[in-house]
Amino acid sequence: MTAPEPAAVRAGGEGVTVRVPAKVNVQLAVGPPRPDGFHDLANVFLAVGLYDEITVRPAESLRITVSGPDAALVPLDSGNLAARAATLLGKRYEVADRGVHIHIAKDIPVAGGMAGGSADGAGALLACDALWGTGASRAELLEICAELGSDVPFSLVGGAALGVGRGERLTPLEVDGTFHWVFALADGGLSTPAVYRECDRLRAEGGPAEAVPEPQAAPAVLEALRTGDAAALAAAVTNDLQPAAVSLRPSLADTLRAGTEAGALAGLVSGSGPTCAFLAEDASAAEKVARALRDSGTCRSARVAAGPVPGATLLTA
Ligand SMILES: C[C@](O)(CO)[C@H](O)COP(=O)(O)OP(=O)(O)OC[C@H]1O[C@@H](n2ccc(N)nc2=O)[C@H](O)[C@@H]1O
Numbered sequence: 001m002t003a004p005e006p007a008a009v010r011a012g013g014e015g016v017t018v019r020v021p022a023k024v025n026v027q028l029a030v031g032p033p034r035p036d037g038f039h040d041l042a043n044v045f046l047a048v049g050l051y052d053e054i055t056v057r058p059a060e061s062l063r064i065t066v067s068g069p070d071a072a073l074v075p076l077d078s079g080n081l082a083a084r085a086a087t088l089l090g091k092r093y094e095v096a097d098r099g100v101h102i103h104i105a106k107d108i109p110v111a112g113g114m115a116g117g118s119a120d121g122a123g124a125l126l127a128c129d130a131l132w133g134t135g136a137s138r139a140e141l142l143e144i145c146a147e148l149g150s151d152v153p154f155s156l157v158g159g160a161a162l163g164v165g166r167g168e169r170l171t172p173l174e175v176d177g178t179f180h181w182v183f184a185l186a187d188g189g190l191s192t193p194a195v196y197r198e199c200d201r202l203r204a205e206g207g208p209a210e211a212v213p214e215p216q217a218a219p220a221v222l223e224a225l226r227t228g229d230a231a232a233l234a235a236a237v238t239n240d241l242q243p244a245a246v247s248l249r250p251s252l253a254d255t256l257r258a259g260t261e262a263g264a265l266a267g268l269v270s271g272s273g274p275t276c277a278f279l280a281e282d283a284s285a286a287e288k289v290a291r292a293l294r295d296s297g298t299c300r301s302a303r304v305a306a307g308p309v310p311g312a313t314l315l316t317a
């Protein structure tokens with residue numbers, strides 16, 4: 001598939017900066033567990049305008065620094081997805097001097113179900129690719145993204161897309177216009193594997209795994225995106241992980257109620273949570289819902305963001 005062209009390049013000194021958006025899942029249909037521990041999905045992604053910025057500069061060895069309100073929650077070791085991305089790319093393309101200082105200016109909530117770590121993986125990959133001039137094709141970069149994590153290819157591509165398989169096999173989706181969202185951020189994250197496990201557990205209580213239907217993209221979701229119809233999208237959004245996220249964090253039910261009572265067209269848990277996403281009619285309705293959520297005491301803070309926006313993008317100074 002083809003991805004949007006990078007809009008611009010920012011190469012301050014010897015450094016390269018890439019900006020990468022967060023995502024919300026407007027549909028997340030989850031199949032039964034596979035033998036490899038993953039679940040087949042029909043995952044309708046929308047990239048939204050909350051961003052991390054990743055800057056890479058040549059250095060003696062691999063080093064990560066992080067700034068931003070959630071910086072203390074981000075691992076600085078080789079488990080950081082940005083570090084893993086740089087290491088994989090450097091090895092695969094036999095880059096001789098692959099020491100690199102990766103700085104992450106973090107604005108996407110950590111462990112919030114908005115693919116913040118995936119954004120940093122895709123951003124570091126694109127930035128190191130530009131720094132090192134590996135000559136990797138877009139298809140090769142997407143392959144490395146899929147190795148890094150199920151959400152990482154979408155962070156590179158952005159816009160709107162249907163992800164199948166683990167969510168890594170993407171088909172771009174047409175969207176007319178812009179959707180306005182409010183994100184209610186929670187204190188503390190939720191572990192993605194734990195939420196998938198809880199989904200399996202809740203389903204096992206309800207019947208045998210064979211009863212779980214094959215995940216399918218909902219025509220109503222695709223049509224609402226295509227026509228830019230917020231009310232129709234609000235009526236169609238679903239997240240199979242939501243009962244599991246609410247089971248692990250029951251207070252999310254209060255957050256979801258507060259957002260819909262404040263006038264949101266729809267509220268749902270974003271991906272594996274605990275961030276809750278609310279769809280609003282327009283930008284001013286989104287501001288109103290955000291204010292009401294902040295006043296409700298049911299979340300740590302509320303942010304507005306619109307989408308679709310492009311995926312990982314090289315920036316100019
Ligand atoms: C919840 C979502 O964010 C929705 O977009 C994604 O499905 C999660 O994607 P991700 O964070 O990139 O996840 P990965 O790093 O690939 O996998 C982490 C863990 O999540 C679970 N996992 C993830 C994706 C998937 N299709 N099935 C799964 O069961 C597995 O336990 C896996 O070990």
Ligand SMILES: Nc1ncnc2c1ncn2[C@@H]1O[C@H](COP(=O)(O)OP(=O)(O)OP(=O)(O)O)[C@@H](O)[C@H]1O
Nearest residue numbers: 080081110111112113114115116117118120151192
């Ligand atoms: N660059 C990174 N930024 C944030 N977390 C990272 C990063 N690299 C690795 N992690 C680890 O990944 C965990 C999940 O963080 P992340 O912010 O990606 O969650 P998420 O938004 O819920 O992801 P997803 O929506 O893809 O499931 C963190 O608890 C952290 O230990």
